[in-house]
Amino acid sequence: MGNEPASIIYRPIGVVRSPYVEPSGTPIQGALAPEGEGTIEIFEQYAEGLADLDGFSHIWVIYHFHRSQGFKLKVTPFMDDVERGVFSCRAPRRPNPVGLSLLKLLRIEGSILHVAELDILDETPVLDIKPHYPTVDTRPDVKSGWLDNVDSETRRKRGRADKRFT
Secondary structure, three states, X not given: OOOOOOXXXXXXXXXXXXXXXXXXXXXXXXXXXXXXXXXXXEOHHHHHHHOOXXXXXXXXXXXXXXXXXXXXXXXXXXXOOOOEEHHHOOOOOOOOOEEEEEEEEEEEEXXXXXXXXXXXXXXXXXXXXXXXXXXXHOOOOOXXXXXXXXXXXXXXXXXXXXXXXX
């Protein structure tokens, strides 16, 4: 298929420790679950990379959806009853099962990050961490596609995963 690389290999830099052990019931977005707290254990060989991160209130965590099996190009997202393209959703069954979460960084103890607004399953491999920069990560003219039509009551009611996450 054209210029596709043969393979891409990533090695985890750490692992998530979360109260969410099953996909069903896991928050679908951390902002919908401010009570969700856990830790991220950074493997010792990467701990030095945590220097200077403690001054940030939020971090982007990039991770591998380790429990996702296969993918679908059309999915019914949690915030809608209409089938949508997977790239217009944050569903975990993706061609490359990579997740992205914005987490609140509570504190760092050695190589352990204590986080809140957690929406990640326990034992999820972490691929990378990046600081959240509000001046460049937020835009004033953002549009949210089909999500702009979802009311706040629907968002509140559908804030947890169900069988669609497996």
